[in-house]
Amino acid sequence: MTPFSYERASDAGSAVARVTANPRAAFLGGGTNLVDHMRLGVAHPELLVDVTRLPFSRIESLSDGRIRIGAGVRNSDLAADRIIRGRYRVLSQALLAGASGQLRNLATTGGNLLQRTRCAYFQDVTTPCNKRNPGSGCSAVEGHNRDHAILGASEHCVAVHPSDMAVALAALDATVVVLGPQGERRIPVVDFHRLPEDAPERDTVLEHGELIVAVELPALPVAAHSVYYKVRDRASYAFALVSVAAALEVSNGRVRDVRIAFGGIAHKPWRALRAEASLRGAPATEESYGRAAEAELADAKPLKHNGFKIPLARNTLRMVLRHLTPGAQR
Amino acid sequence: MIDMLETRAIGASLERMDGKLKVMGTAPYAFEHRLERPAYLHPVQATIARGRIRKIDTAAAESVEGVIAVITHETAARLASDENKELWVLQSDEVHFRGQFVAAVIAETPESARHAADLVRVEYQPAPHDVSFRADRKDLYAPKAVNAGYPTDTDHGDAETAFEAAEVKVDSTYTTPMEHNSPMEPHTTVALWEPPKLTLFDSTQSVHSVRATVAKTLGLEVEQVRVVSPYVGGGFGSKGEPHAHNILAALAALRAPGLAVKLALTRQQMFCLAGYRTPTIQRFRLGATRDGRLTSIIHDVVELTSRFREFAEQTAVPTRLMYASPNRRTRHRLAALDLPKPSWMRAPGETPGMFAGEVAMDELAVACGLDPVELRVRNEPECDPESGKRWGNRHLVECLREGARRFDWSRRDPKPRQRAEGHWLVGTGVASSTYPRYVLMGSRATIRVGEDGRYTVLIGAADLGTGTWTALAQIAADALECPVEAVGLEIGDTDLPNATVAGGSSGISSWGWAIVAAARELRRLHGSRPPMGAEASAQTPKPADDDKLAQHSFGAQFAEVRVNAETGEVRLSRMLGVFSAGRIINPRLARSQFIGGMTMGLSMALHEESVVEERFGHVVNHDFAGYHIACNADVANLDAVWLDEVDDRSTPMGSRGIGEIGIVGAAAAIANAVYHATGRRVRDLPITPDKLMT
Numbered sequence A: 001m002t003p004f005s006y007e008r009a010s011d012a013g014s015a016v017a018r019v020t021a022n023p024r025a026a027f028l029g030g031g032t033n034l035v036d037h038m039r040l041g042v043a044h045p046e047l048l049v050d051v052t053r054l055p056f057s058r059i060e061s062l063s064d065g066r067i068r069i070g071a072g073v074r075n076s077d078l079a080a081d082r083i084i085r086g087r088y089r090v091l092s093q094a095l096l097a098g099a100s101g102q103l104r105n106l107a108t109t110g111g112n113l114l115q116r117t118r119c120a121y122f123q124d125v126t127t128p129c130n131k132r133n134p135g136s137g138c139s140a141v142e143g144h145n146r147d148h149a150i151l152g153a154s155e156h157c158v159a160v161h162p163s164d165m166a167v168a169l170a171a172l173d174a175t176v177v178v179l180g181p182q183g184e185r186r187i188p189v190v191d192f193h194r195l196p197e198d199a200p201e202r203d204t205v206l207e208h209g210e211l212i213v214a215v216e217l218p219a220l221p222v223a224a225h226s227v228y229y230k231v232r233d234r235a236s237y238a239f240a241l242v243s244v245a246a247a248l249e250v251s252n253g254r255v256r257d258v259r260i261a262f263g264g265i266a267h268k269p270w271r272a273l274r275a276e277a278s279l280r281g282a283p284a285t286e287e288s289y290g291r292a293a294e295a296e297l298a299d300a301k302p303l304k305h306n307g308f309k310i311p312l313a314r315n316t317l318r319m320v321l322r323h324l325t326p327g328a329q330r
Numbered sequence B: 001m002i003d004m005l006e007t008r009a010i011g012a013s014l015e016r017m018d019g020k021l022k023v024m025g026t027a028p029y030a031f032e033h034r035l036e037r038p039a040y041l042h043p044v045q046a047t048i049a050r051g052r053i054r055k056i057d058t059a060a061a062e063s064v065e066g067v068i069a070v071i072t073h074e075t076a077a078r079l080a081s082d083e084n085k086e087l088w089v090l091q092s093d094e095v096h097f098r099g100q101f102v103a104a105v106i107a108e109t110p111e112s113a114r115h116a117a118d119l120v121r122v123e124y125q126p127a128p129h130d131v132s133f134r135a136d137r138k139d140l141y142a143p144k145a146v147n148a149g150y151p152t153d154t155d156h157g158d159a160e161t162a163f164e165a166a167e168v169k170v171d172s173t174y175t176t177p178m179e180h181n182s183p184m185e186p187h188t189t190v191a192l193w194e195p196p197k198l199t200l201f202d203s204t205q206s207v208h209s210v211r212a213t214v215a216k217t218l219g220l221e222v223e224q225v226r227v228v229s230p231y232v233g234g235g236f237g238s239k240g241e242p243h244a245h246n247i248l249a250a251l252a253a254l255r256a257p258g259l260a261v262k263l264a265l266t267r268q269q270m271f272c273l274a275g276y277r278t279p280t281i282q283r284f285r286l287g288a289t290r291d292g293r294l295t296s297i298i299h300d301v302v303e304l305t306s307r308f309r310e311f312a313e314q315t316a317v318p319t320r321l322m323y324a325s326p327n328r329r330t331r332h333r334l335a336a337l338d339l340p341k342p343s344w345m346r347a348p349g350e351t352p353g354m355f356a357g358e359v360a361m362d363e364l365a366v367a368c369g370l371d372p373v374e375l376r377v378r379n380e381p382e383c384d385p386e387s388g389k390r391w392g393n394r395h396l397v398e399c400l401r402e403g404a405r406r407f408d409w410s411r412r413d414p415k416p417r418q419r420a421e422g423h424w425l426v427g428t429g430v431a432s433s434t435y436p437r438y439v440l441m442g443s444r445a446t447i448r449v450g451e452d453g454r455y456t457v458l459i460g461a462a463d464l465g466t467g468t469w470t471a472l473a474q475i476a477a478d479a480l481e482c483p484v485e486a487v488g489l490e491i492g493d494t495d496l497p498n499a500t501v502a503g504g505s506s507g508i509s510s511w512g513w514a515i516v517a518a519a520r521e522l523r524r525l526h527g528s529r530p531p532m533g534a535e536a537s538a539q540t541p542k543p544a545d546d547d548k549l550a551q552h553s554f555g556a557q558f559a560e561v562r563v564n565a566e567t568g569e570v571r572l573s574r575m576l577g578v579f580s581a582g583r584i585i586n587p588r589l590a591r592s593q594f595i596g597g598m599t600m601g602l603s604m605a606l607h608e609e610s611v612v613e614e615r616f617g618h619v620v621n622h623d624f625a626g627y628h629i630a631c632n633a634d635v636a637n638l639d640a641v642w643l644d645e646v647d648d649r650s651t652p653m654g655s656r657g658i659g660e661i662g663i664v665g666a667a668a669a670i671a672n673a674v675y676h677a678t679g680r681r682v683r684d685l686p687i688t689p690d691k692l693m694t
Helices: A012-019 A036-041 A075-080 A083-086 A089-095 A100-108 A109-113 A164-171 A274-277 A288-299 A307-325 B019-024 B110-119 B159-165 B207-218 B244-255 B267-273 B350-368 B372-379 B394-405 B468-480 B506-525 B585-604 B666-678
Strands: A003-010 A026-028 A047-050 A059-061 A068-071 A175-180 A182-187 A211-217 A226-231 A244-249 A254-263 B036-045 B051-057 B067-072 B099-108 B121-126 B154-156 B170-177 B188-194 B197-202 B225-228 B260-264 B281-288 B293-306 B327-338 B419-421 B424-437 B444-449 B454-460 B487-490 B534-541 B550-563 B568-579 B638-644
Touching: A012 A026, A012 A175, A012 A211, A026 A211, A036 A226, A047 B372, A059 B666, A068 A083, A068 B051, A075 A083, A075 A089, A075 A109, A075 B293, A083 A089, A083 B487, A089 A164, A089 A226, A089 A244, A089 B019, A100 A175, A100 A254, A109 A211, A109 A274, A109 B244, A164 A226, A164 A244, A164 A254, A182 A288, A182 B051, A211 B260, A226 A307, A226 B666, A244 B372, A254 A307, A288 A307, A288 B067, B019 B468, B036 B244, B067 B244, B099 B110, B110 B350, B121 B281, B154 B197, B159 B293, B170 B350, B188 B244, B188 B419, B197 B207, B207 B225, B244 B260, B293 B350, B350 B585, B372 B534, B394 B424, B424 B468, B424 B568, B424 B666, B444 B506, B454 B468, B468 B487, B468 B506, B506 B534, B550 B666, B568 B585, B568 B666, B585 B638, B585 B666
Parallel strands: A003 A047, A026 A047, B036 B260, B197 B225, B293 B327, B454 B487, B568 B638
Antiparallel strands: A059 A068, A068 A211, A175 A182, A175 A211, A226 A244, A244 A254, B036 B099, B051 B121, B067 B099, B154 B327, B170 B281, B188 B197, B188 B260, B281 B293, B419 B424, B424 B550, B444 B454, B444 B534, B550 B568
16 A cells, blocks of 8 residues: 555545545545555545535435435435435436445445445456556456456457446436536436447546536435345345346337346446337336347357356346336236 | 263353443453553565565665564564474575565564565565366375374275166265355454564454464474463454464564563455365265265365465365265365465365265255155165264264254245245255264463452363353363352463363363363362362363264254345345254353354355465455454344254263364255245355356
8 A cells, every 4th residue: 555645625625626636636425445455555545635524415306306315325314314215216216236234335426436346356466467567468368257247348348337326316317416627517327437449547537636426316206116126146145246237118019118227247337228118118028128238248259268247138127128018017 | 982071060040140241341352452562564575476575675665664574584583493384484585375475674663664664675486386276187186184183085895886787876066165154253463572472462362372383383392481371353264273473573572581471463465374175176076865865975176275385175074074985085185285285174184075975965855856855864884984983972863853953844835936925936955964072181270269269260272262261261160169150260361271272172072171180189179178279180181982972963954045036146035053062151252153154054055155276376365354354234034953962972071072063064055945936056156146147
């Protein structure tokens, strides 16, 4: 661990200014990922600006039906919130599927979005990794890649994004509100995380110094009928092999509205627009669900150890949609 | 005949005597002893798997504020004995495995030690390494013997010919992965050199063997070394012998006299420096008559050892005693690789060996159309099949029948893939368990008479969290014919009389017998009311009948799993173990041990796997995010019971040892249940969703 200095931000503007001014400064939220990386030598900030005391810890209902979640809201609090549990069930379930109780008590909404990949090579400074050390090569492409991406990867990086929360937010058309030196900007969650392409060191479209201040959820009636299913190697406290966030509204036997995102299969939460397009207006049947899954996974490219994720993603999506279909056996 | 102890305290479900201290956080683990002038040690590890160190640049590390010293193979004190190559630490430029210690930083804070360690620059001359574990390697070899002194190979009758001629055959290959013990408390040594005395605060299963080994390695007299380890946060075999970190801490202490140099391995470091269970590739062949009588058993094991020091797991040993067959053959072959040395992990040998053997028996039951409990009963041997010795107390059949009754086994439809709840397929499986009864020679107990009928009982035993503090007090109370409250026990210190290792499920049997012998000696010397200040000592006696008897514990495990037909997720819904392990000293603690072993078996069945990276030579998933161990949510309705039994051929307490048998057979019972649920036979552990995906 490299020595660093620590400051507690008094207001958002000065926090942004402090970090913007120093290319080796970083914001500190719950620290559940960043502090690990500092210990492992993956991250070497020389200045940490603690933003957990900033006034971003509220969940507010806006007049137009939207919900504004402060970036500092802890994962546990967000999962337990009455409105989230009622109107955005998939989000509450996704949060509770992530990490452990202790970690959720510390981890923040903004920090959860900024989690870095758990690729073992990324976290081990003795092995090459383009994300940690651009140009050094990707160890996972030819290495142990059971946990890695089947969609949207590049020759430079096959890592997956680890968040559960972000998968639900992607399905819910959420927006990230960011404060930078030039003021606020709003980024849809689906555009917030990047695919690796030839710059896997950049997980998101954030510029250095930009601070997430909130996440906004649209009023989305279909979200009340939603679910998050996470397939993992044990019953709790493991990253997803594949996860599905889905919301479904069926009327007269046909799909009226649908939202789907996958976790565990790509460098970003994977909004399944092709599957959604194939489903809208289609009969709410097993056949349609299978076709939607095939449409989304048509471009999937397995690596040596993760080919199972293709049938797993297909089956999980079908299972989730079946579960959300009215009259289905639970 | 053993002179049996009359029991009153033995058999009582006392709470752990150390429970309150642990809950309050005041029981000192190795790192936590309050010591003046602490210093902190952080190692530098090799980033190549084989080769030589060309140059080490420590200048940047030494300039870090708070750094006291950096030690390397060029500057560390010279060791006296290289008999154990694992402990030949910082003595040469050779690198035998990735992660090996190549330097270490002593500093005033843990942070500065770690930071400085990152700044040590090591240049290597790498050599080609080979960590590829395969059964088709041309260089597999037969060790002289396998661990615990068992023969490498055995042959009885003509197993090949009998197998070829058999009416029903099973010929399957089973693989178990490398697994890491992963106790909650990391391997920790705090070393203090106050010439001529070296004190080690350690986390170990045997203070005395750490003392003997460290003294010999350093060239000190045994009396110069003291090892203290009153509480241990789990070991599972990985703390059964000293490892390189013990020596590294001692070398650092020699470099910084008067400072208490603290070393706790990080979780990542434990994946290359604290031992592991070898992976195995096991071909198992069973030949039988149509009605399920075994005519041939052939068990061929391939496993690995480090190239620099041999470790030969006794994987096929349980196959030599489980079932009757006129023809039998067992083999062990080793691949010597550029990896850290494998080491002891709970029920070494039995655990992987019984996975293969007990799944093979399930396959045979299916092939014969027989109930798997009945198949095992039909092949019950009258005496130990290979030695011909009489059984001490073999109650496998009773365990199977009792388990079947409690688990409602008779209602089971033997056909696979018959039950489902929604998309969850449900199935049940059974497997046998066994573990040898060991009593080790060399423990000694001293008893002193105090005021008001109180006694002090001294023995350097270890409590790994298992309950030694409590169980030994119960044994002492009965041996001294006094209440448990009148016994003051002292353990975990080499200043106390010698104790053998807490390993091989031998601890309570060996130490307890020494205490019983010392109490009897006290009475012989001082009568039934010994005066204050009286004292007596005795050693564990050599059991008279041991050469004539085959003494083993047995058990039967029943598991019910649910398998998600869509996702391949496997969840254990119910599990029962029935054990025959002699008299149970303390039911509360014993239940915890049995259930703990079964949970570890569940973890082996479904979760645990250390993935070796062939290009780099290390374990890729070297943390708890990557190396999965069963968590609370995985452990459902899990129960353990035991036969009401007093083994008067084993120890004066009637006990046989319980630390390991719970894990043996557990993975097989679960794998057999997965087959019953899904119709798919997974022979490669762990059974993760990808292996059940279609």
